[in-house]
Amino acid sequence: MRSVDVAVIGAGLAGASLACALRASELSVALVEGREPEAPPAQWDARVYAVSPGAAAFLDETGVWPRLDRARMTPVHRMEIFGDDGGHLEFSAYACGVCELAWIVESGLMHRELWESAKRQANLTLLCPAEPEQLVVDAQGVRLRLAGGQEVAARVAVGADGANSWVRRQAGIGARTFDYGEMGVVANLACERAHGNTAFQWFRGDGVLAFLPLPGNRVSIVWSTLEAHAGELLALDPALFCAAVREASGARLGELEIVTAPQAFPLRLMRVEHPIAPRLALLGDAAHCIHPLSGHGINLGFGDAASLAGVLAAAAPADPGEAAVLRRYERARAEPVLAFQALTDALHRLFHARAAPLVLLRNLGLNLTGALPVVRNVLARQAMR
Numbered sequence: 001m002r003s004v005d006v007a008v009i010g011a012g013l014a015g016a017s018l019a020c021a022l023r024a025s026e027l028s029v030a031l032v033e034g035r036e037p038e039a040p041p042a043q044w045d046a047r048v049y050a051v052s053p054g055a056a057a058f059l060d061e062t063g064v065w066p067r068l069d070r071a072r073m074t075p076v077h078r079m080e081i082f083g084d085d086g087g088h089l090e091f092s093a094y095a096c097g098v099c100e101l102a103w104i105v106e107s108g109l110m111h112r113e114l115w116e117s118a119k120r121q122a123n124l125t126l127l128c129p130a131e132p133e134q135l136v137v138d139a140q141g142v143r144l145r146l147a148g149g150q151e152v153a154a155r156v157a158v159g160a161d162g163a164n165s166w167v168r169r170q171a172g173i174g175a176r177t178f179d180y181g182e183m184g185v186v187a188n189l190a191c192e193r194a195h196g197n198t199a200f201q202w203f204r205g206d207g208v209l210a211f212l213p214l215p216g217n218r219v220s221i222v223w224s225t226l227e228a229h230a231g232e233l234l235a236l237d238p239a240l241f242c243a244a245v246r247e248a249s250g251a252r253l254g255e256l257e258i259v260t261a262p263q264a265f266p267l268r269l270m271r272v273e274h275p276i277a278p279r280l281a282l283l284g285d286a287a288h289c290i291h292p293l294s295g296h297g298i299n300l301g302f303g304d305a306a307s308l309a310g311v312l313a314a315a316a317p318a319d320p321g322e323a324a325v326l327r328r329y330e331r332a333r334a335e336p337v338l339a340f341q342a343l344t345d346a347l348h349r350l351f352h353a354r355a356a357p358l359v360l361l362r363n364l365g366l367n368l369t370g371a372l373p374v375v376r377n378v379l380a381r382q383a384m385r
């Protein structure tokens with residue numbers, strides 16, 4: 001049996017970043033992943049994230065950020081948000097006193113670099129492909145049995161295995177899921193006009209459309225919309241798909257052309273009863289899912305990883321799986337996770353309301369926020385954490 005201090009199950013962006021953040025700690029780590037990562041797409045990855053300055057600083061500390069290919073990353077200098085009845089709000093990095101509001105980075109690019117970094121890490125054992133079959137918890141630690149009979153003993157297990165977390169189910173931690181009945185349609189498009197390092201977002205009657213700037217005259221779009229409409233969009237031929245996006249965005253960036261074919265993902269809100277249990281912690285999508293309209297899902301996952309790595313490393317050489325250590329993590333993450341879940345859910349409800357007073361209120365709200373630079377900049381700073 002292999003014995004380590006920390007067993008991380010799931011090497012997505014959240015789990016792999018936690019493992020890498022423990023590089024300089026006194027802890028030994030096993031990273032257990034079900035499948036080998038796919039080779040990064042030669043073309044542009046359809047899944048692209050707006051990485052907040054806070055998350056970028058965390059990845060910088062892990063040593064991964066400086067290794068990312070700058071030619072494939074785009075700083076966001078401005079953001080423009082449009083309501084469905086004349087509302088308009090603008091943020092700029094300059095007004096907020098920062099170099100950029102966020103970085104747009106491909107998921108595959110970050111994942112590949114975290115994976116390569118984990119492979120080089122002296123205090124880390126990578127077990128992949130590995131299928132966990134049983135998790136037994138007692139007062140001293142956890143025992144994880146993998147398919148094929150291999151066993152890993154650890155003082156604490158971390159479930160970073162995504163929204164349908166096996167670890168969460170094994171630990172008996174309940175989760176409440178609200179299905180928005182929507183899909184996020186993502187695609188990369190070439191555009192006629194320069195985006196000027198601006199991210200755009202349109203709150204529309206049929207959902208929320210976002211343009212994230214990519215290098216050159218390209219954007220990544222996320223159109224969160226009802227399942228039936230998403231199905232219709234996916235069934236369109238490329239020219240008609242581009243025409244639909246162009247129309248929905250008021251032709252802001254002119255003619256559009258497909259670079260990466262559209263794909264769709266289901267959207268849901270998921271809250272867990274507790275992100276910790278005896279000798280166990282959850283992070284990333286295993287601990288929470290939010291609507292992508294705030295573009296903050298993975299930033300919350302990186303925030304979890306930064307916080308958990310901090311409390312586990314600080315506990316060493318004492319037992320990192322002690323309840324008091326894990327409670328520190330739970331306390332640190334309670335406020336940011338709840339705040340983003342509540343904010344994105346409230347925005348989603350507000351912009352799906354049909355009642356005339358609410359339509360007026362949401363557009364007035366955008367204009368008022370835009371007219372009050374202090375409020376606007378406070379909001380921007382919250383989003384950059």
Ligand SMILES: Cc1cc2nc3c(=O)[nH]c(=O)nc-3n(C[C@H](O)[C@H](O)[C@H](O)COP(=O)(O)OP(=O)(O)OC[C@H]3O[C@@H](n4cnc5c(N)ncnc54)[C@H](O)[C@@H]3O)c2cc1C
Pocket residue numbers: 009010011012013014015032033034035048049050051130131132160161162163166167184185186222265266267283284285286292295296297298299300301
């Ligand atoms: C349309 C869309 C757009 C989005 N846009 C953004 C955005 O702009 N910005 C943003 O921050 N977020 C965005 N998100 C959210 C983001 O994709 C997720 O928050 C993020 O991928 C979660 O990462 P994770 O590592 O927690 O989980 P995952 O990416 O799900 O990784 C889980 C890992 O665990 C492994 N695994 C699963 N089960 C097991 C098991 N039993 N044993 C071993 N390994 C296992 C999986 O193979 C995988 O590698 C978006 C999501 C959607 C749907």
